[in-house]
Amino acid sequence: MTAEARLLLGQVAVGQSLPELAIDVTPTTVVLGALASRDWRPMHHDYKFATERNGVADIFLNTPNQAAWFERYVTDWAGPRARLGRMKFRMKTSVFPGHRMVFTAIVTAVSTDSAGCGWVSIDVALSVGAAEADPSSYVVASTCEVRLALPDSSTDNPWSRSGEQWVP
């Protein structure tokens, strides 16, 4: 397989929406994500600790794993040549087993920096609700502002940039 340029900078416009991604969260989703990120804190695997000590509804998705979900979501759309520069996310409420996570996003900026690197800014929303509930009742659990480098041609490769050529 070769690294196809799935998305070029010129194909993206402000206001463009990314395809929605829906994932049903299980206890395994939470525990697998916590252990994959070497996060051993009990609120991510111990129901009694989470509910009785932390006072929340259940074990919940940990921060590094949320970051990994955001990465997966935007690179699903942009392809392997896309390179993450920056992510800023805010967790408003926790993601619990039994939730359906729905990722949606919109492009807020398209630009080229002084080093010639193409960038898109994307606002991602992670909404949650009961899997069987009306999606219109879902609430935003986390938001993430992503700065993503995209190739400007089929031969451009943002991954080849370093030093002063990479300004994330």
Added chain:
Amino acid sequence: MTNNNLTDLPVAVTSVIGVSQYLQIATFDVENSYAYNTLAATENANSLFWDDAVAQELTSGRILPPTTLSLWMRPHYWEPGAEGEQVALQVHFDLKKIFELPEAVMTDNTIIFYEPVRAGDRISNSQVLKSVSGPKTTKLGSGRFWVIDVEFKNQHGALVGIESYTGFGYRRDQEGAAS
């Protein structure tokens, strides 16, 4: 979030604001098996991390998913000779102890990605307390917000990433001191 009145903070806190602390070097090398764990946990099919030909073409060999940045510095849950719980973000736990706030959550997280991390790398990091708020009350309880930056480098001294965490340490209001 920034505290505008440092006089209400103990010296143990004001003396370390802006100071690089806890320089640590990972006790194990970066390895691809952790990439697979993260990719599986998030059902991430990005061919850059699964296909050697793609990785060779784009990054001259396999790299790790960028958002695995923090895991290389997370201590083992247990290791010989270690006493007590091993924690990754010591400044965060220092603040919980200083302010006697038994609970804490992370509310904001910014990650900036620089040089890719590769299998065989040995990552190091240090922590800088950037700010501490005055007393705040949220639906979780009463406590304080704080911002901690963590800078990650590889064994060559190249910057691989910076993480900035906003934490909220708190005491649940209805129960007083949670043990």
